[in-house]
Amino acid sequence: MWRRIVHAACSFSLAFLCAARQANAQGPTADSGQPPLPGSATSSLGVAPGAGGGSLGNSPGAGQGFLGGRPGASQGRIPAPPSGPGPAELQAPIMAPQQEPIRPFSIPLHGSLDIPAGPEEDGPRDGLTLDAAIDLALRNNLDLRGKFYEIPQAQADILQASLRANPVFYADSQLIPYQRYTNARPAGQQQYDVNISYPIDVSRKRRSRTLVATRAKRVLEAQYQDAVRQTIDDIGLTFVDTLAARQTVRYANKSVQGLETLLSRTRQLHAKGAVSLSDLNRVKIQFRTARLGASDAEVSYQKAKKELAALLNSPTEQAEIIEVRGSIDLQTSPPPPVEELSRLALEVRPDLVAYRLGLKRAEADVGLARANRLQDVYLLFQPYTFQDNSPFGLKSGTSWSLGMSIPLPISNRNQGAIRRAELNVTQTQIEQAGLERRVLTDVEKAVKEYEFTRRAVQELRDEILPIAQQTRDESLRLYTAGETGVVAYINAQLEFNTAVKQYLDTAIRYRRSMLALNTAVGQRIFP
Template sequence: MTLEQAIRSAVQNNKDLQAAQYVVKIARARLMQAGLLPNPRLSFSGYDAIFTNEPDEYELGAGFTQKFPVAGRIARQKDVARMDVARAQEEIRNAKLKLSAQVAQIFYRILILNRQIFLRDQLMQVDRELLDASRNRFRAAEVSELDVNTAQLELEQLYQERTLLKVQRSRSSIRLKQLLGQTFDKPLQLDKTLPPIPMLPDLEEEQRRALKLRPDLRSAQLSVERSSAQVGLAKAQRWEDWTAGLGVFSGQTVFPNGLSTGIDVGPSFVLTIPLPLWNRNQGRIAEAVALNQQSSARVRALTLRIRNEVAKAFFETKRLQDTVDRYRNGLLKLSDRNMLLAQQAYMMGQTSILTAVQAQRQHGDQHIAYLNALGQYLKSWVALHRAVGDYLEFLGRSGNHGFRSGERIHE
């Protein structure tokens, strides 16, 4: 499994992301509800004077009323709901970006741990050879028991370090499986090829790309548009819904002299218009305007933070890249040569075991430090991709471990 395959698998199968994606369906359901008219009302009324002195007097009526929004209230509600749908989609994109960065970090950490374990295996093999040579020279009375014990302790230390590294790798593997939506007992085989180290892109270009790609910035910009739509909605709500009704009535009125009007049947019509005299929705309009100003301020603050995040990750990656290059181009070769000379000198009896062990430990420390620096470099490189939002484009294209170009690292 390459990094690209791991990220795609996580985006497709991660359980937390699957649960989060329902926010889009929820927002679309609210958009549907925002476009609906109020339900009509059917009303009945009646009056019967059966318990009075004029039992023939009565009045019956039935009516149908409907509220009608005015000033475009429903259209403004739909504008707000559309912004909520767009913001929900950006939230999902931001969740995918965070998930991709988490997968990349753990993926690279496992690769480095594999290299650390492999390095301990190599050092342990060298220590076994040194231990065997010490025992042979001890039997020949050429060295003391101190040489044998020193070599034995060095070997045991490497064994303990290797065990702890395996525990860390197991913990990281379980975490990666969790992100991929897999159970802990499912086998996970990763591509062990370490990624290339490319030339860093231009900082200003990366900052411009970040401002274009980052979904959290797009979400903040949509918040500004949503608050503008809320201002329009609040203004439309100054006029409450009008109520229009149609009905029919039937009645008879009896006068004191015993005469009656007879049975009257006729239509009725009613129109209710609320007048915005005292409550003109001033408070909600002012609140919406303030929310719009607040959203604009947040966009400016987030823009500055994104530019600084990209710059921080960029310069940190650059410094670590220089450190990795220094190890590759000089320190590792020097430590390899120094350990070889110390081993040969000990085998020939020209130096003590302490000198040989010290040279070997120095050799191991240099390689361990190199792998640690490489791990920090990969972590900062992932942070740079995360700050720019590269993994969103990475999901839509083929690539090599998320890097653009470059040479292979020191194996």
């Protein structure tokens, strides 16, 4: 009975070891170059800064041999040297995040424009403000919600990295005869062994793995904050586009009203014979073109609201009823000096913070690679050895054994992985320096854009528009009085329309420059 149990244990152990070795041989050794598949373990936040130095290494006890057999056995079961990729081989190189340029905006309108009387309307009191839109997006945006799960996954990586190695159970039978032992065919006693091997982490690889995983989580948290920054920027730009489309609708409708009055007056003059039919047709063309432009502006407004609703993860049917509240021509105090903004950006911008944390993670990878120089030492405890002396008519004996297997780091001391991890630290430092320069450039460009558009809006609003409007109104007065033809008025209207469009485009650009400065600094500077 005992022999059958030992034989079964030996067979199970050998089958398990063979399966484990086959599974280890199937691990990937190179990047396939294919994009990550949905549901894969690849981070949706992008490559983590400093991750090129190495992975978390093997799981506790994986890739290590185990000690078995009794001391003095003819075939010692010694841990084999590692043959898989080093701790840095499966890591992708770091890549600096690419800054997206400010999207240009131009009023998609054909037709005339006019400036409504009175101050700009901010919208209904219960309308959606920019702050409310940002809050909704941070709560409901599906892209952000998906990326957030990178953080608890990183916490799970910390748990996995901190796990201790499992002991290894081993059982065998030695000196099994092909035929029964006799005096004519003498041999040693048949022997049955049961032992337990436990790996001892003498180089503290577990602690190094846990440190790498902890710092990798901090990098992911900073990357998530950068994703929030980019989402806020997208929400702000889309919100301003919606305000711009609404303002264009107001300008276009005002123009239609004015041209409708002009068309009525021209018909009266034509009935009296004061203007020709061709002049009447020219006014009709202007009126219909303005009406078509107003319809186009309304369609653009609805499209802008749908884009805003999509970012807010609102139902499509609610896009029609969204009403925004805000102003394009926002009067604010100037921002702090560019030197102060640059200093602030270097301190708080999440993508730069992620690189600083990534540098610490890369340094931890060096420590992990150095810890992997030494494989685990295996302590063997063999509590039971049974020697079958029954073929010789003697009493069978039992015994126990204690031993240790120590891999000798003669050839493989993980030199390549250590060197790669050290080079990755230098690489991360260079990438961080490059990102710092780009951050400073982003701030300087955003400040210059803000200052120029601020001056341009003020000049257009206070100087150019009044002159263009005065010229247009004077041409209208002369035309309705019959002193000039309709061509002179139409030319004045076209000049005024160009000035209004330039003012509206510049005002939108000015409002967007405020948001761009917020994004460049990584902190709210303008409302």
